[in-house]
Amino acid sequence: MSASNRFKPAARTADISPFRVMTVMERARELESQGRSIIHLEVGEPDFSTAQPIVEAGREALAHGCTAYTPAAGLPQLRERIAQHYKDSQGVEVDPGRIIVTPGASGGLSLLAQLLVNPGDRILLPDPGYPCNRHFVRLAGGEAQLVPVTADSGYQLNPGLLEPYAKAPVRGVWAASPGNPTGTTLDIDALAALSRWCDRQDAHLLVDEIYHGLDYSEGLPSVLRVSQDAIVVNSFSKYFGMTGWRLGWFVVPQVLVEASHILAQNLFIAASTPAQHAALRAFDEDTREILETRRRAFAQRRDFLSGVLKELGFTLPVEPLGAFYLYAGIEKFSADCEHLCRVLLEDFGLAVTPGTDFGEYHSRLHVRFAFTTSMQNLEIAADRLRAAVASGKLSA
Numbered sequence: 163m164s165a166s167n168r169f170k171p172a173a174r175t176a177d178i179s180p181f182r183v184m185t186v187m188e189r190a191r192e193l194e195s196q197g198r199s200i201i202h203l204e205v206g207e208p209d210f211s212t213a214q215p216i217v218e219a220g221r222e223a224l225a226h227g228c229t230a231y232t233p234a235a236g237l238p239q240l241r242e243r244i245a246q247h248y249k250d251s252q253g254v255e256v257d258p259g260r261i262i263v264t265p266g267a268s269g270g271l272s273l274l275a276q277l278l279v280n281p282g283d284r285i286l287l288p289d290p291g292y293p294c295n296r297h298f299v300r301l302a303g304g305e306a307q308l309v310p311v312t313a314d315s316g317y318q319l320n321p322g323l324l325e326p327y328a329k330a331p332v333r334g335v336w337a338a339s340p341g342n343p344t345g346t347t348l349d350i351d352a353l354a355a356l357s358r359w360c361d362r363q364d365a366h367l368l369v370d371e372i373y374h375g376l377d378y379s380e381g382l383p384s385v386l387r388v389s390q391d392a393i394v395v396n397s398f399s400k401y402f403g404m405t406g407w408r409l410g411w412f413v414v415p416q417v418l419v420e421a422s423h424i425l426a427q428n429l430f431i432a433a434s435t436p437a438q439h440a441a442l443r444a445f446d447e448d449t450r451e452i453l454e455t456r457r458r459a460f461a462q463r464r465d466f467l468s469g470v471l472k473e474l475g476f477t478l479p480v481e482p483l484g485a486f487y488l489y490a491g492i493e494k495f496s497a498d499c500e501h502l503c504r505v506l507l508e509d510f511g512l513a514v515t516p517g518t519d520f521g522e523y524h525s526r527l528h529v530r531f532a533f534t535t536s537m538q539n540l541e542i543a544a545d546r547l548r549a550a551v552a553s554g555k556l557s558a
């Protein structure tokens with residue numbers, strides 16, 4: 163066998179596209195190393211480092227030798243703490259036995275794709291949406307059917323948008339609330355409608371709630387409030403500010419628990435032990451106060467940046483109620499988001515993610531601004547954006 167064949171990636175990897183945001187980030191770092199000032203509006207992670215009580219708990223766990231594997235589904239006391247969190251924040255009882263702790267939401271999503279998707283199964287996903295999900299589905303041999311969502315539906319799926327895809331069997335619907343890149347949410351009626359539609363199709367409903375907590379209206383509902391059959395994915399990355407610790411969880415109906423354990427054992431054995439001990443402190447009052455202060459800071463940034471973008475002529479037809487993103491229309495300036503992002507970065511020192519990272523539907527006419535940087539940096543970004551618009555260089 164020739165060397166080229168030996169090292170040829172498996173065929174299933176062929177249509178897994180890279181993150182354009184990583185290319186933007188790498189180029190931004192390169193420019194910074196040449197002495198250029200860059201404001202980062204591309205990065206999808208909080209700029210705040212992990213809250214001190216969580217860090218202390220992680221340090222203590224290491225000092226006490228908590229370095230061995232945990233059970234595959236996670237530390238029992240962490241699963242109980244997560245169940246308590248659903249009771250406190252959502253008023254729903256979740257049996258801790260249905261909670262599986264994972265290496266980030268990413269570990270959960272890839273496991274769930276292996277668990278739920280047979281070769282050829284069709285999964286409906288919103289376009290625009292988080293790009294990795296369609297890749298997880300494809301790696302499991304499934305068909306990731308992108309369903310265009312627009313400002314009219316709050317960039318979220320609903321039964322009316324799904325119905326045309328029901329002529330052939332649908333195995334599942336994967337939604338996110340708040341969503342990435344749009345930050346829009348599903349209210350309780352919308353969740354109930356999706357759940358009923360999935361019941362009628364005998365399809366599973368998976369809702370990614372990784373940006374829960376980072377929501378700017380009161381009482382964002384979990385899908386568990388309307389259906390105990392829904393599958394929920396969540397994470398300590400975003401609201402809890404623990405991206406690099408790699409810790410998340412999912413909740414499955416009882417019938418999927420055993421198979422989830424078996425896959426967890428085989429795919430990753432268990433999530434990081436020190437991270438799990440650290441996360442036990444994530445729900446405590448003193449930590450929550452820190453996280454709530456940060457949430458208010460994100461809300462202030464969102465209001466500031468959305469004001470600037472609208473003033474300059476970017477379109478923001480739906481006010482995001484969660485996450486830390488603004489998915490802005492660029493039609494006034496350009497028909498090519500990648501050109502616009504290149505000019506913003508190279509000529510004006512602003513790193514922004516092109517819409518083409520998130521799907522196909524009108525994606526060239528959008529960019530994603532992440533307000534994961536300080537107000538001070540956002541003010542500089544606003545000046546640079548004004549200069550970019552005034553320069554006339556954004557058009558392509």
Ligand SMILES: Cc1ncc(COP(=O)(O)O)c(C=O)c1O
Nearest residue numbers: 206266267268292342397399410
């Ligand atoms: C919607 C969504 N789901 C899942 C993830 C994965 O997060 P993690 O693996 O850090 O928990 C991300 C990361 O940006 C995301 O935006």
